[in-house]
Amino acid sequence: MTFLTKSRQRKALLSLFLCLGLAVSLSISYWYLLTQGTAHIAATSTKQLNELVLFWRHALDRYETIPKVLSNNPLLADALKDNKNKAKIDKLNHYLQEIQQATHASDIYLIDAQGITLAASNWQLSDKFINQDYSFRPYFIDALKGEQGRYYAVGTASDKRGYYFSYPVSSANEVLGVIVVKMDIDALENQSLGIANASGFEFMISDPDDVVFLASINSWRYAALTPLTQNKRHKLNASKRYATRSITELSIKPAYVEDFYSFGSSEQVSNAMAMQTQPQVFTINLVTSPKRYLKISETMPAAKWRVHILAPMSPLYNTLPTALLLAGTLYLLFVLAIIYSFERRRYYSQMSNAKEQLEQRVKLRTAELEHSNHKLKHTQEELIQAAKLTVIGSLSASINHELNQPLAALRSYAQNTQAFMQRNMIDKANENIHIMIQLTDRLADIIGQFKSFTRKSQGQDNAVEIATTITQALVIVKPEIEKCHITLRTHLPSGRCQIWGDGLRLQQVLVNLMTNAIAAMEHTQVKTLAIKVRCDNKIIITIQDSGPGVMESQLDKIFEPYFTTSERQGLGLGLSISERIIGSMQGSITVENASQGGAIFSIILPAHLIEKA
Structure with a gap:
């Protein structure tokens, strides 16, 4: 019985201790969170206050000097001296209207020494200030004393809020009137x-x-x-x-x-x-x-x-309950951790088993990630290949034209050769056959170039000659260049200029940029495609067209996946893929607008071998 009583006492004391600790913990947490939160809000508010005050100071400073500048104009003093001269008043009204429109002020008006408005920028409106009495306004009273006036008020004539700047108009040390500039604060x-x-x-x-x-x-x-x-x-x-x-x-x-x-x-x-x-x-x-x-x-x-x-x-305040709940939970977890710290030894073997299971899961997850990475790499390869085929598809009409020309010539020469053979004109037939062989060689070169371009890359890097790669890319797009009557200008290095990378993928990037440039010049009268290579510590390839250029708002987005414009068809993956290909070669690709018009795409790659001719 005594043992049970002592056990209950210990439990009661432990419970009391836990409750007191919880109360203290929550009190300290509440004080700390409230103090720190208020301090953070105060610091943020101070920064916001400084920004807002600075904004308003700049806004007011824009108009502060305008009345003083206007007061030096002799038109104002002349109108105040001869206020019955309608021509001078009309001229002054138009002048004030022009200044109001130029400065974007709400209103500008001239008040005589009695406080009556003599001329105003809103002279043509129904609620014009002319003949209004503003002698009661503090800004008029201050300016009449020879001081600059500043005052906020709601206009008695316009019923619009504004801030007023005023300055005296003087002649021979005599204040003739006051010029006022009203700033719209809405x-x-x-x-x-x-x-x-x-x-x-x-x-x-x-x-x-x-x-x-x-x-x-x-x-x-x-x-x-x-x-x-x-x-x-x-x-x-x-x-x-x-x-x-x-x-x-x-x-x-x-x-x-x-x-x-x-x-x-x-x-x-x-x-x-x-x-x-x-x-x-x-x-x-x-x-x-x-x-x-x-x-x-x-x-x-x-x-x-x-x-x-x-x-x-x-x-x-809304975060305090959650934070206090978290603090109480952490306190209870801490207490429970102390109470049950000795019990963890009992579960040591279970934890060891759990660790082994976790390691197995990690291995399994790692294998799954490796498999996913392999599939992703395969998908990327397929996407790059699809982009190649898309380019070929866009050039299909020009390619068809390029192949049909030698095929038509072959047919014509074959018919002529048949006629020569029938007439026993062997020499003429041999000449035709020689030309036909040249035409078939030309067809084989064209088809071979396209076959080389469309085959999948093996992903192996080697030394790539820049001039050769550009020449091969031009073979792909040359039919489209001739079809669109585009003037081609190239400046290629005469010596060896090499990079280390995948030549086939670099050729794909060049073809993509060239076809984009050709498409950009579709509606321009002067069509020029310029390709230049500069070999130094880095190799810079620039492709410049004479099209309309890239909109400023699109310069930062043009390499994003699926970004395209309404004028062009496609999924918007070409430039994104090109950027990734160049990035894999430790290079970069940029775009800018030329000063004379058109877009300039620059490919920057580290040089592997450069030999001047």
């Missing part, structure tokens, strides 16, 4: 949205009043991050910054700290930026349900914007 917001979607984060940009005016989520746009007090609503309405837009409050927890002071002195800006770049987790109520984000911000002092990156925390 397209830039869409580009930022594309960046955010691709990187898996959300963003918002707020003004000094903490009102969001650019965002990746529609419900965030025109929402205040801080409470809308009566004074703030009055200020927003008075500035007309958002025209008729309704400003709401964004439901965010914990409460967002108002940091308008960050647009003050340079020291305040630096402190605010340092504070805002510290990551913080917020819960924001969306249309469907609340969602938690890790927010990190950066101030753009010149634009008086604050850019916020909000990385969803849900991916991290």
